[in-house]
Every structure is written in structure tokens, then in C-alpha cells.
Amino acid sequence: MVFDVQNETMPRDELESLQLKRLKYLAGKVYHNVPFYKQKFDEMGIKPESIKSISDLKNLPFTEKQDLRNNYPFGLFAVPRESVVRVHVSSGTTGKATVVGYTQRDVDNWARLMARSFESCGVNSTDIVHNAYGYGLFTGGLGAHYGAEVLGATILPVSGGATKRQVMLMKDFGPTVLCCTPSYALHLYETALANGISMEDLKLRVGIFGAEPWTEEMRQDIQNKLRLKALDIYGLSEIMGPGVGIECIAAQDGLHIWEDHFLMEIIDPETGESLPPGEKGELVITTLTKEAQPLIRYRTRDITRINPIPCRCGRTHYRIERITGRSDDMLIIRGVNVFPSQIESILLETEGLSPHYQLIIDRKGSMDILEVQVEVDEKLFSDEIKHLQNMEKKIMSHIKEFLGVTAKITMVEPKTIARSEGKAKRIIDRRNV
């Protein structure tokens, strides 16, 4: 079923003229309300009135994650702070996080787009939704939460953690829809089996999984094990949160991006040039309707391609392929965004650590494991085991505190971390995604 028939099945020509109308309004709005954009436009000699067609988008400046950090915390707001009803924060760093503000209308739009997304996955008001995305500054939990409420489904705001209790609730409450990361879905499955709960005891029929990369093979695995239809959801907090794009249960082949709210482009990440439909490159999104913190040409760093072929579900909004990579070195570990530079700065701030480290990411069973290998030099070394173990604990708790992921710290001998052309190879990702 379709939640918002008029907007989701709007003919392409109407959709594109709506996009142009919104883009023109947006350009004027950011130019006059956000000093960052006024400066950028002026530097490039662009006036908001010069936008005549969607193809003029390519003349506008990009926005990078670093721009959000540079304007931390509220510098990119296009409305007075008093009009902002909620703030979310993405990927905590040692200093600057990425802050996103929402007006009441932004929050309402988000809930409606999530409701569209749920319905696109075959969810309706009779469903019970087990929402294991984290609640809090992270957008996942609350994003899915309000969308399910708008749809009229019964939401269980379970959040992350306490997996054993989660499977008990799943048995007792009989949720029909599961929202979490794909790796956590498998972890729930294993925990259920270990506690004597079989999938026949549960009523799950749809799983909406996102916030980390996964493969078609993993989808098949999840569908076979959990006995549900597994669908991919796309979102990022800078743009809104979950529900920027969603697969439909009719095709289960690529994610519809809600184009009446998000204008998408694919660019060559090296040159910044726009690529024609069908070419693979970096996804760039302009938020057409955001009030509190609209972004022009935000570089998501996610690699995908646009599929302009009409979808059998009847929605006219184009699809993107499953995200196949990143154009930067960001890692996604159990749904948490981690940049190697963040770990590096934590290590360098820890007294006695050499700058030689290596990150090894692996998937054991269904869970991502992050191992941080640190070389032990003479400054760090002690003849007492407890000193070295205390150092391991200290690094572990710093990483947990700043980045929100649990890492295993391993002390290694000097020079064991491979150095290629004098530079150390910092990241080994053994996950097959």
C-alpha cells in the first residue's frame, strides 16, 4: 500500500517542477538566513535568482561534514534557535560532533516520511513494531518511533542492548515488524535460539534494517533465519535521519529516495563533476523542505547509482542501489560511524602511546568486532602485567566514551604493524560487505 498516494506516485514532470520550485525557494532562504551559504554563494558569484532549472544545481556549492563541524553547534541553523524543537547529534568525536536541528514542521515531515517508508515495506496500522534502534542523540530510534506512530502501528520503543530481554519481549508481545541494524537482527536470532526461543514462537514478518552496510547474501541469510522479509532503509542524520530512502516490498530491489523532499545527484568523488543517471558515484543530497537546517548539495560519501527505471510498486520516485561503499575512510561498526582519525586522536591523547596503531574490523558470527592494535614501545612498556592491562582498559574506555563503540585493545610488538612505503596500513576490514 502507499501512504501518501498523491506525492509518492506523482508523475515525473510534476515531481520535477515541484523540486525546482522548492529548490529556488531554498536557495533564497539559505542565502538570506545562513551566513555560511551567503559567503559561499558570494565567493562563487551565484545569486539565488540565477537558478532557472534543476540543472543549475550543479553551479551551487557543496556542503561537507566538515562544514557542519566548523559551524558547531548551531551555526548552520536557518531559523532562530527558539524555532528549533529538537536537536540530534551524529557520530560523537573527541571534540566536534555533527549537530542537526529540526523545527516542528521538520519533525512532522520526518515522521510522515518514515510512515511512508513503513508502508512501503508492507507495514500498516495493525502491526506491532519492535524498534531496537538506539534512542537518544542518535536519529535511528526516535526517527522510526514517530513514523510508526503516524502510521498508527503499535510501537515498542525497545532501543539497543539487553538482547536477552529483547527476545523475551519478542516472544511475549509478538511484534510483527523488527527495526534494527542487520547485524543486530542476526544477534537477536542467535540469542533467541540460545534461550530456547524458536522463530515459530515469534510473529515477525517484516524487518527494516539499516545504519550499516550489508550485502544481498546477508539479506538472504537474515530472511532464511528470521523468516521475514528483510528490507533496506537509508538515512543519515545530517539530511534527516532514517527514512530518506526505503526499499519497497513489491520489488525489494533498490531504495526509493523521497524526491519531493530530497534532491539527489551522483557525482565523481574525485572531481566533483555530476554523473549521468546509471553511473556509479557519490550520492549528493539537497534537502528541499528542511526548515531548521537545510543543506545544499551535501556530500554523503556513500557510493551508489541511481536507477531511473519505473518501479512495479507504482512509486515514481527513483531508486538508488544498495550502498556499496564510501568515498572516505569512515567505518560503520555495529551501526556507529567511526572515522580512523577519531581513534587516532584518542590514542595520541593517551600518554605513552606510540603513533603506530592498526584497526582490524571483522565480523564474528553476526557482530562487528573492532580491534585496535597498539604498538608497545619503551615508553609504554612496563615489567608489570597490570600496568599494560590498565593501559588497555584506559584506551578501551576512552574509545567507548567518545565514540560509543566497544573495541578490543591488543598490545603488539613494535614494527609488527605493516608499513607500506613508510606509511602504516591503518585499516584492515575483513568483513565481506
Place this chain on the structure above:
Amino acid sequence: MKVEQISIFLENRAGRLADVTRTLSEAGVNIRALSLADTTDFGILRLIVTDHEKAKQALKENGFTVGRTNVVAAEVQDKPGGLHSILSMLSENGINVEYMYAFVQQSGKNAVLIFRFDRTDEAIETLQKHGIRIIPGNELYNI
């Protein structure tokens, strides 16, 4: 009165201990006493050798992380209760042993106990006051 001990960081992988002994053997350094402490991922090898300067240099040249610590060598009679008498006098004086290991020079004669204390000077004073012989470094290296 203190003895120089060298300690070496070792990853838990096959052959690493042999790499240390090969390095020492090639450098012509003899091992007097040793102890190996281990965790799941790494170990610390503690050694008292005939020539710690030479040993340290050879090990560093071969890429090992080497540390140096002062430990105390005490002599006790090699008979039941020998170790206990020392440990109880330390305990009565509130001196904590971080770690220790021991070796016997010749059965039935004297045993040598190597101690790492948190308060080394105080420990030496206590032991000497109770008539325990502390073996000086030079003597131990050349036993």
C-alpha cells in the same frame, strides 16, 4: 644492593621466546634466572643475565621492546619454611611483593629469591635487619 633485571614484551605467538634466546645466545649472554608472565595476548619475559647492557642492546637491535627494572635478590636456606620466613617478615612490615621468582643454585644449599617490591629500599632495609643476605648485582651476574 639492587639487581638489574631486563624485561621484554612478547606477543603470544609461536617462536617469539626462541627469538629472544637466539638473540642472547648469539650475543654471548648467559641467562641467570628468568620468569615469564602471560596474558591471553602478550607476555612479559623477565631476565637476569650475565651482561644486561649487552643483552639489552642486542635485543633492541632485533626489534624487541626492552625495559629495565631494579629487583632484589635475597638468599635463603633451601629447606622447608625458607621462603615462608621471608614472606612473613615482609608481610608484618606491610611490604607488598609485586612479583617474585626463585632459583636454586645447588640442591640442599641456598636458594635465591628475586623480588620486585613497590618500596624497594624499605624492603631491603627490613630484610637486612632480620639478617637476610641480599646478593649484590655483580655477584649474582657472575655466579
